[in-house]
Amino acid sequence: MLLPLPLRACARLLAPLSLLSLLTAVTGCGPSPVEPGTWRGVLDIPGGELPFGLELTRRQEGERETWQASLVNGANRLEITDVRVNGGRLEMSIPGYVNIVRARMRRDRLEGNFTLVDRGGGEREIPFVARRGESHRFFAEPHTDNADVSGRWSVTFTDATGAKVPAIAEFRQRFHEVTGTFLTTMGDYGYLAGEMRDDRLYLSTFDGARAYLLHAALTPQDELHGTSWSAGGEQQQFVARRDEAAELDDPYAITRIRDDTWSLGFTYPDENGKAVSLADPRFRGKVVLVTMDGSWCPNSQDAAAFLATLYRAERERGLEVVALMFEHSAEFEQAARSVKALRAAHGVEFATLIAGVADKERVAASFPQLSQVHAFPTTLFIDRRGRVRRIHTGFDGPASGRHYDEMIETFTDTVNELLAEPAQRQAD
Numbered sequence: 001m002l003l004p005l006p007l008r009a010c011a012r013l014l015a016p017l018s019l020l021s022l023l024t025a026v027t028g029c030g031p032s033p034v035e036p037g038t039w040r041g042v043l044d045i046p047g048g049e050l051p052f053g054l055e056l057t058r059r060q061e062g063e064r065e066t067w068q069a070s071l072v073n074g075a076n077r078l079e080i081t082d083v084r085v086n087g088g089r090l091e092m093s094i095p096g097y098v099n100i101v102r103a104r105m106r107r108d109r110l111e112g113n114f115t116l117v118d119r120g121g122g123e124r125e126i127p128f129v130a131r132r133g134e135s136h137r138f139f140a141e142p143h144t145d146n147a148d149v150s151g152r153w154s155v156t157f158t159d160a161t162g163a164k165v166p167a168i169a170e171f172r173q174r175f176h177e178v179t180g181t182f183l184t185t186m187g188d189y190g191y192l193a194g195e196m197r198d199d200r201l202y203l204s205t206f207d208g209a210r211a212y213l214l215h216a217a218l219t220p221q222d223e224l225h226g227t228s229w230s231a232g233g234e235q236q237q238f239v240a241r242r243d244e245a246a247e248l249d250d251p252y253a254i255t256r257i258r259d260d261t262w263s264l265g266f267t268y269p270d271e272n273g274k275a276v277s278l279a280d281p282r283f284r285g286k287v288v289l290v291t292m293d294g295s296w297c298p299n300s301q302d303a304a305a306f307l308a309t310l311y312r313a314e315r316e317r318g319l320e321v322v323a324l325m326f327e328h329s330a331e332f333e334q335a336a337r338s339v340k341a342l343r344a345a346h347g348v349e350f351a352t353l354i355a356g357v358a359d360k361e362r363v364a365a366s367f368p369q370l371s372q373v374h375a376f377p378t379t380l381f382i383d384r385r386g387r388v389r390r391i392h393t394g395f396d397g398p399a400s401g402r403h404y405d406e407m408i409e410t411f412t413d414t415v416n417e418l419l420a421e422p423a424q425r426q427a428d
Contacts, residue, residue, distance in 0.1 A: 031088030031105040036067075040134035043114055043211055044127040047229030050213040051137050052206035054130055056083075056090075073205045074179040074193035076399070080208070094208030096301050096345035098338050101208075103128055116209070117296060117338065118232065119358070121329030126211070126231050137194055138202045142176045146196035147218045149173060154246035155182060157228065157236045167238075168246045169224075170401070178203065181399045185248050186375035187299030188400045201226065209298045216240070251407075254393040255378055256371040263386045264290065264369060268324065268353035271336040271343070276351055278322065286320045287418040288382040292373060293323045294358045295342040300377045302397035305346045306408060310415065312349065317419050318384070321350035326358040326376065379411075383418050390414060 039054040053072025058065060067083040069092050082093035088105035090112070103112025110130040118124040134140075155167040171180035176196055180203075182189040190210040194203035199218040205211070216226025216238070224240035267277040278288070289307065293300040304323065311321045325342075327335035335354050343352060356362065364373040374393050381390040392411070396403040 032107070033087050034085045034090050034105060034110070035132060037132050038135050039110070039130040039132050040136065041071075041128065041130040041206070043206060043231060044129070045211070045213060045229055045231055046233065046235065047213045047215070047227065050204045050206060050211060050229075050231070052204060053135065053137075056085075058085075071207055073191040073207065076191040076207075078207045096304075096342050097209055097295065098341050099208055101128060103130070108132075114211075114231070116231065117328050117334075119328050121327075121331060121334055124232070137204070139195065139197060142195065143197045144176070145198070146176050147199045149178060149196060149201055149218065149224065151242055152244045152246055153224065153240040154243035155238055155240040157184075157238045159234070159236050165236075166248060168248060169240055183248065183396060183400055183403060184394070185251060185254060186394045187297075187302070188397050188403075190298060190397065191399045206231075207298070209296070209301065214238075251393045252390055254372075254374050255391045257388045257391065258369055258371060260387055262369045264367070264380065264382065264388060266324070266353075266355075266366075268355045269332070270351060270353050271339045273332070273336075276322070276353055283320050283322075285384050285423045286318045287384055287415060288320045288322060289415070290380040290382060291321070291323045292326065292355075292363060292376060292378045294326050294328070294376045295338040296328050296358065297376045299375075299395045299397060301342060301346070303377045303379070303395040304342055304348055306411075307350065308346045308348045310412065314415060314419065318423065319415060319419060323348075323350065323352045324355040325352055326356050326363055327354065328358055330357050381414055381418060384421060384423050389418065 034056065036056045036058040039056065041052050041054040043050040055070040055072060057068045067085045069080040069083045071078040071080065080092050080095060084091040090103045090110060092101040094100065099114070099116040101112065101114050103110040108131070112128050114126045114128045115123050149171050150173040151171065153169040155169050157165040157167055165184060167182045167184045169180060169182050171178055173196065178195055178201065179193050181192050189212055190205045190207055192203040192205045192212065194201065201216040201218065201224060203214040211231030213229045214226055216224040218224055222242060226238050228236045228238060265278055267275055270276050291303060291307070293303065307321050311319060325335070325339050327338055329335050332354060339352050339354065342348065358376065360373045364370060377395050379392040380388050383389050396407050398404050
């Protein structure tokens with residue numbers, strides 16, 4: 001048989017190889033190119049396959065080709081503009097983070113890794129696979145006779161040490177499809193999406209930072225008993241009971257100032273190495289929000305996005321914001337690179353200072369004025385006289401719906417009240 005010219009070229013190159021290799025070459029001389037469209041992505045974590053939606057879009061602008069991607073979790077879409085495609089290779093840089101997805105075409109699917117910066121500044125590689133043309137979450141064929149888990153649930157998570165963490169779950173269900181989130185005093189789990197199958201609940205989310213997989217069973221006692229896994233390796237058991245009145249601790253009462261006559265003070269370098277102190281003239285007589293954050297923390301990313309908008313709106317009235325960034329890496333350049341990614345993603349114009357390693361006990365020891373530091377982020381509201389007036393623990397992101405709206409309203413009202421107070425220092 002006389003092969004067509006392109007395949008004859010391949011055959012000459014592969015002449016010493018096996019017949020199987022030659023037959024593979026007949027379908028193409030290299031890996032298949034990455035194609036735009038709908039893909040079903042999967043991360044391989046200890047709990048099993050963590051599925052999510054992936055959409056790739058290609059645009060041609062003259063001779064220039066650009067790509068965009070979307071990570072899809074239920075109705076939520078995280079847009080990624082830093083996407084590079086080279087033939088059968090794909091790279092996606094997650095906005096706000098230094099996390100990245102790298103993959104290449106292997107026959108009919110993408111195979112690669114999701115790389116995230118882990119505690120200690122090291123990198124964790126999580127296997128990633130995606131197939132084009134698939135849009136289901138967990139099961140290709142939906143089940144039609146399923147239990148109903150919609151509503152509000154009181155939840156208790158238990159980790160490997162036996163420590164218990166209270167939470168609230170809020171689920172919405174349409175036939176077999178389930179969406180919602182878990183809320184804790186530290187923040188929310190992001191946009192969870194999945195399905196019911198008989199009495200089994202399957203949920204997941206992947207937004208480039210949060211990566212959760214949850215499986216649970218609904219018992220005859222109308223309780224959910226399940227397990228949660230994260231890409232970072234954490235595993236927790238949980239029990240949930242229906243409770244429309246479920247509440248968490250007041251986020252303004254978790255961390256307290258030990259003595260409100262003390263002034264808060266600190267000096268840390270910003271992401272460019274310049275020392276910044278709360279005693280600097282730029283903060284004098286201003287209302288200052290001081291946040292204890294980390295660029296690795298999705299709840300801190302949500303807080304940064306909101307505070308960037310609030311700062312632009314109110315800085316002319318005397319608002320300043322200082323984010324103390326406690327990072328996974330103790331190495332300054334690596335920490336600064338992570339903080340710069342956060343600033344770029346959210347248009348941050350307020351001060352971001354490299355304050356140390358993300359360890360809540362060490363953070364609390366650095367600020368003895370505080371009773372404890374329970375979560376990243378923790379936000380201190382400081383008035384024009386330099387007094388800490390309120391402290392808010394955690395941050396409920398947009399996935400929490402009305403909880404996010406209510407929290408933003410309270411934040412904004414508190415800032416407006418402090419801005420309305422006289423700027424001159426009053427006698428104690």
